[in-house]
Amino acid sequence: MTKQRVIAMKLYELTNILASCRIEGNPETDIQSLEMDSRKVMEGALFFCIRGFTVDGHEFAKQAKSKGAVAFVTEKKLDVEGVQIIVNDSKRAMALMSACFYDYPSSKMQMIGVTGTNGKTTVTHFIQHLLKAAGKNAGMIGTMYTEMNGIKTDTLNTTPESFVLQSLLHEMTNHRVDSVTMEVSSHALQMGRVHGTDFDIGVYTNLSQDHLDYHKTMDQYAYAKSLLFSRMGNAGNNDVQKRAVINIDDDYAEVMIGACAVPVLTYGIHNACDFRAMDVVIKPGGVFFSVESAEGSFPVTLTMTGLFSVYNALAAFAAGYAAGLSCEFIAETLSDLPQVSGRFETVPSEPAPFQVIVDYAHTPESLRNVLETAKAANSSRLTVVFGCGGDRDKDKRPLMGAIAESLADKVFITSDNPRSEVPEMIIEDILKGMQKENHQVITDRKEAIYRAVCEAEEKELILIAGKGHESYQIIGDQTYDFNDRLVAIEAIKERYQ
Template sequence: MIWSELIKVVPDGTPVGNTAVEVTGIAYDSRHVEANNVFCAIPGFRTDGHLFCQEAANRGATAFVVERAEAIPAGKSGVVVPNARRAMALIADKFYGSPSARLAMIGVTGTNGKTTTTHIVRALLEANDIPTGLTGTLYTLMGQDTYKVSRTTPESPDLQSLLRHMVDRGMRAAVMEVSSHALVLSRVDQVQYDVGVFTNLTQDHLDFHKDFESYFQAKALLFRHLGASSKTGPKAAIINIDDDYGKRLIPMSPVPVLTYGLTEGADIMGSMVTVGSRGVQFVASFPNGERQAVEFNMTGRFNVLNALAAMAVGYVYGLSPRQMAEALARYPGVPGRFERIDEGQPFTVIVDYAHTPDGMENVLKTAREFTVGSIGVLFGAGGDRDRGKRALMGEAAGRYADWVVLTADNPRSEDPMDIINQIADGLKPTQTPFEVELDRERAIRLALQKGQPGDVIFILGKGHETYQIYRDGTIHFDDREIARQALREIKKP
């Protein structure tokens, strides 16, 4: 594509140099630049992309998006803009042919439940002959193919490339997790969402957003821009009315709102909920008066809410309650989300991604509904992330668990013991007994050796992750692999 065509979509840009150069791709990391690429100089949190413009030029970049004109290498083309991230989103959308305009776009945001909800949405739509791409925390899915991801919501060039690939693969819809970071950092600026889903808002990411109101306003950005495109087809804001922040979102939506929840008055309401160790049963009521009994293989009231959110999406797209119930009954679950590890032991072991106070409370409270023995929990907290939630996580564990093992969880540049001490500040007042084992593998073995018949043991925080991040590097680490190996060893005479 010719550079002059791309910069037409940047209304506040000032062109520099020859605008007739050919552009073959978009890069924002100088190490990934290829010949004739545009290099977008993004001011980052640890470094500034403007410092790498010459390196990008040496690798073959011919055009540059910058906020400072002097960063453009001699003899190269460019555009000077007030916001490089915003300009990158505009250019990426144009370069890839505005793929979101050709898909039914569903965005799911909230603190907890995004991954599970997106997976259930995809399962419902695909079961009813609507090919649906998915991208989020775990991976990108298209048809039977799985692709790795580096973050929950990709940077705009990567996201637009994914959506283009979905269009080319024959997808008719796309469902994606939309993180608060992505909304604030313009990663999804040019994505034409038709349906937005709000799950809940609880404490997380305050290292980035600084306060709860800023965190909420970031999530609200998705809903303020719903329906801005000229696409035909359903448009809706699907909002959890059980959440106080969900109630605040309702008047912000420019498109019709469909609420869901477990309280009377929700448009799509769950009732008669029965929670078991292997799943839930409930009745879903719909605006047209229909009522549908549902059996779902993921347990917990929080997963009833996730299922209701997905059913609201299906309802918007014309699926019948019966069709959705049939798909839910067949759905096996999401990797690392309340995932049972069963090697024939007489107690239950569950791996889950819960890494916020509310997420931990959800899974532990659920276990109280079906556990006949004790509840044990192993967890830590991520380094270089929201420190304010650590004591709250400790307090949540202390309220619902009978014993706790504290360990490392992606400590990054921080001292793992400092993190554990902050968790313990919330745990100690509950007087729940706890042990500390910094080595996560040894900690898992320690926790599992405590298991007695009828107990439930949770390994929380990492879920699907297959790595552990330390100050000096990243190693392979999968809670599920370690747990299975330890359980097999425990069973040996």
């Protein structure tokens, strides 16, 4: 858990960094903590009134006051006692003031941000592995957890809210963390959560359809991703050579490169670039290739399979080089990469004569990638169990249905995290993209996994897609314990007990 700063700051020290604001009240007021959730406010807090998707923080100012808030950052005049800092954008103000409050912790560590539709979590883990192997005290912030000094803490968002992020980074500096690798989501970039965070290296993996419920178009989605690179030249130590690392094979590579405010390193397979994978050999048990660069040619062996693994390793290779590691060291260390939970992860299936794999694939492109990889790894029968998340991009649902039926021999359509949507309606959207008769609809995810295991034949491969590492399922406004991996193990035990 993060801890609030114990030394108070004067309010004017925080407002001085804002380009414009109007202060109504005493600027000498002591600020002892920052908060945007009125339920968590402590005595002496600065409360940020943030307009969200479902609630407006301005409506909770009085509750925050009753809990001890002494000042408020707001976009309009409030009917509440206390100092008011009136700004045009309270989210941006929160990010900048949070960085100041925690004494700009990102400037004290090597910061590596990874953005893209697919591969963020895996690439983040790979880079952290390289840095740790090089003797760095490397922290990590991402979808699965936050890690510092080997201690892992669950996270609510891929990229935390700005004041939580700055608090985390401050805590990392206190624990002598010298480098941080973090996932940077398009939502976080668009909503300004990383304003005030000084990235030394920015990594771009790829862009494919997702989050269009929020970004509306692919061009707007690409623009949000590009903000990581356009902002890299805005702050920081001029003595540090910042770099952008871009997948040159991606359709939006030129958009990202065009946005870059720092020198660019490129990686890929099909196009000329700074770090290019050549002589790629993909086998069920691993991948072999050489990385061609200005530094020479470096053989790489991965213990994981799939073309996407090559791209993930290349991204980590280029980022490691940008971080100051030698190509020889990177190539050698990549051969010992850890399995990332829920990313094409093999589930123990003995004594079953078939294989079960769990993967986080929840976009059309990622589902296609893992199905193609699974098909290449198993020449026999391929079954997929998947659904689509509720309250998320609806346009991708029929696309995923079409991809599943075209690549798998059998498809079980089920629930993912339906959230506030009716599960059967989500499934109907998926079915709109399907024409074959090779599917079954089983709304209950546990039952669908059990059925897939029960019907599996010798040498079959079952891919359970969509939730990966997640240990929960969100139905309505309730969160239940649920783990695809554990459910599959239970189903196998029940069949073969």
